[in-house]
Amino acid sequence: MKKIKGALALLAVLSLAGCGAGSPSSGTAESSPEGTSGSGAATALEKVEVGVIPIVDVAPIYLGVKEGIFEKEGLDVKLTLAQGGAAIVPAIMSEQMDFGFSNVTSMIVARSKSLPLKMVAPGGSSTGDTKADFASVMTKPDSGIKEIKDLVGKKVAVNTLNNISDSTISEAVKLAGGDYKKVHFVEMGFPDMTAQLAAGNVDAMAAVEPFVTISEADGNVPIFSNYAEPVDDLTVAVYFTSDDYIKKNPETAAKFARAMTESQKFADENPEKAKAVLPDYTSLEPEVIEKLTMPRYYTEVNEASIEKIAEISLDRGLIEKIPDLTALLPSK
Incomplete structure (x- = not known):
């Protein structure tokens, strides 16, 4: 119990934006370097940088890198810890990062302000259980x-x-x-x-x-749980990039989406392995990690939940009008 309470002191330096905690200091974690082909010759991997926040929601991407899922798609992923979603969006728009992580409300607000951002893969989702959610x-x-x-x-x-x-x-x-x-x-x-x-x-x-x-x-x-109620099966967060990046790099965007989706599936089917990567990018004690309720990691964005969040955002005055959700949601 003392160690669990002590974790609060370790986390006191975190700052939060969007749906998650900020990091004690920004940092990176990269996938394995260049892979090799069957003949033993080096095969160059395409480098991509992804802005993430050190919370349980992003465990699948760390797990996917560790398990070689992104390397299988030919991607060398650099994970950059940001203080929050507010720092990731401008980094995507200025092409300092290729992909980013954010909660869905921030995505809807950004698109309503004519920022050309597009979801490419789901992040964490509610468990749907109002008594046992993350x-x-x-x-x-x-x-x-x-x-x-x-x-x-x-x-x-x-x-x-x-x-x-x-x-x-x-x-x-x-x-x-x-x-x-x-x-x-x-x-x-x-x-x-x-x-x-x-x-x-x-x-x-x-x-x-x-x-x-x-x-x-x-x-x-x-x-x-305000994520399990009032919106059914809420997709809480997503990975995204800019319309311009997709236009310039359609194959890379497709590779990232496939690898991220596979990583989500692997994490959802292997929750203990998802928990096991948390020390790689957080300062959580093992006693805390053991007791955590993890998000669900689905392979698709629940479009109905995004529509509901957009309606709530409009009703609360977060946006003046609902943006084109087809342009915002992942391409089918």
């Missing part, structure tokens, strides 16, 4: 908050205002019959939430793993 709204056991509509009039910590957490929570409150406009959201980094909850500065916190597990170790209790 995201959860947590509170103190004596807070008096027992169900979703009890959040009305309360202060709820979210890592980013006007994004996936507050919009999904407000929608859940609305569907539960509560006045979602009276939920007060407070922006702060995930690592700060448990302390602020303990101090009484907020009444609840919208956390993702590993902060759900860490918060539970401190005695806090879950109310519901």
